[in-house]
Amino acid sequence: MNFHGNDLKKSVCQLSGGESTRLVLCQLFLGRYNVLVLDEPTNFLDVFCIEALEQFLSAYEGTVLLVSHDQTFINKVADCIFRIEDKKLVQKV
Numbered sequence: 001m002n003f004h005g006n007d008l009k010k011s012v013c014q015l016s017g018g019e020s021t022r023l024v025l026c027q028l029f030l031g032r033y034n035v036l037v038l039d040e041p042t043n044f045l046d047v048f049c050i051e052a053l054e055q056f057l058s059a060y061e062g063t064v065l066l067v068s069h070d071q072t073f074i075n076k077v078a079d080c081i082f083r084i085e086d087k088k089l090v091q092k093v
Helices: 005-009 017-030 047-059 071-077
Strands: 035-039 063-067 081-085 088-092
Touching (some): 017 047, 047 071
Parallel strands (some): 035 063
Antiparallel strands (some): 081 088
């Protein structure tokens, strides 16, 4: 996830927003979870990390509840899409 050299020696509290997100994604990739809840997971990520996340989610066999404004990302990873319109949950067909 693009950690190199001195990045590996930083404490968690010293990580930037993007580095923190990438660290959480490393934990996600290595874990065994049945359900993932992701809120804007592409924020602070570069293209390389977004593509890695897309590949991981496309192969993931569990359930993912994903909230994102990144329509391109959603279209690549989602099987079923819901939108909130006029305070109602509407399934995109």
